[in-house]
Amino acid sequence: xxxxxxxxxxxxxxxxxxEADTFTCSHCxxxxxxxxxxxxxxxxxxxxxxxKPVCPRCASGPCVPFEKKLDLMERRR
Amino acid sequence: MAKYSxxxxxxxxxxxxxxSYKTLQSLFATSSSERRGSVYDFSFGTNGTPxxxxxxxxxxxxxxxxxxxxxxxxxxxxxxxxxxxxxxxxYTAEGTVTAASSLFYMAANQRASYRWVAAxxxxxxxxxxxxxxxxxxxxxxxxxxxxxxKVHFEEL
Numbered sequence: 679x680x681x682x683x684x685x686x687x688x689x690x691x692x693x694x695x696x697e698a699d700t701f702t703c704s705h706c707x708x709x710x711x712x713x714x715x716x717x718x719x720x721x722x723x724x725x726x727x728x729x730k731p732v733c734p735r736c737a738s739g740p741c742v743p744f745e746k747k748l749d750l751m752e753r754r755r
Numbered sequence: 756m757a758k759y760s761x762x763x764x765x766x767x768x769x770x771x772x773x774x775s776y777k778t779l780q781s782l783f784a785t786s787s788s789e790r791r792g793s794v795y796d797f798s799f800g801t802n803g804t805p806x807x808x809x810x811x812x813x814x815x816x817x818x819x820x821x822x823x824x825x826x827x828x829x830x831x832x833x834x835x836x837x838x839x840x841x842x843x844x845x846y847t848a849e850g851t852v853t854a855a856s857s858l859f860y861m862a863a864n865q866r867a868s869y870r871w872v873a874a875x876x877x878x879x880x881x882x883x884x885x886x887x888x889x890x891x892x893x894x895x896x897x898x899x900x901x902x903x904x905k906v907h908f909e910e911l
Contacts, residue, residue, distance in 0.1 A: 681874075682874060683873065683874045683876075683877030684871055684872060684874060684877050685871070685872045686869060686870070686871045687869070687870050688867055688869040689867060689868050689869075690863075690864065690866075691864040691866035700871065701877075702877050706858075707858050707879055707880065708858050708859075709814075709858055709879075735855075744880065748791065748880060751882040751884050752789070752791075752883050
């Protein structure tokens with residue numbers, strides 16, 4: 679991925695190191711693993727309103743950036 | 756922005772993993788001292804007798820605290836002020852976790868360990884709302900030993 683938002687590294691039970699880029703859904707902050715060569719639609723989508731990647735669950739929903747949700751949560755306290 | 760480290764060996768007694776989620780570590784805003792924070796690094800593993808069992812690792816959002824041992828976040832820069840956030844480890848009674856709020860979910864062999872690191876601005880945010888934060892937890896159908904988690908976060 680050109681500009682990944684995260685990096686996941688794991689050591690398997692056989693001692694094999696596995697690495698993957700990740701992105702964080704801009705609507706819900708779910709960490710999504712980027713599978714090289716996979717179609718963008720398999721990993722979620724791209725929100726054209728906030729111009730950031732989103733997870734599969736948020737791909738078909740409205741654009742409510744997570745920082746907007748934080749403001750709403752904090753306003754209710 | 757000050758950065759801090761947490762792990763579930765800082766306080767309390769590590770609890771045996773079971774088939775229902777056990778919170779290893781939590782991090783949330785403190786009542787009357789609310790401040791947003793961002794988790795930018797976490798890693799999971801087990802410290803029991805090696806065997807081939809599956810583990811399910813999960814990071815989710817919590818809206819009400821359960822019963823755990825208070826952990827004092829360790830300052831990565833000793834010159835920084837103490838964290839305002841509350842952190843607890845090794846829960847004996849689970850808090851209230853928001854349904855379908857999993858931010859990270861992975862199934863892995865008990866012998867495997869995983870680490871996630873965020874790019875700048877890619878961290879997992881929690882709001883400046885009392886008792887509203889993140890939990891790092893695990894479950895397993897067969898493994899009944901203990902598990903470990905390490906978390907790095909910064910207060911915004």
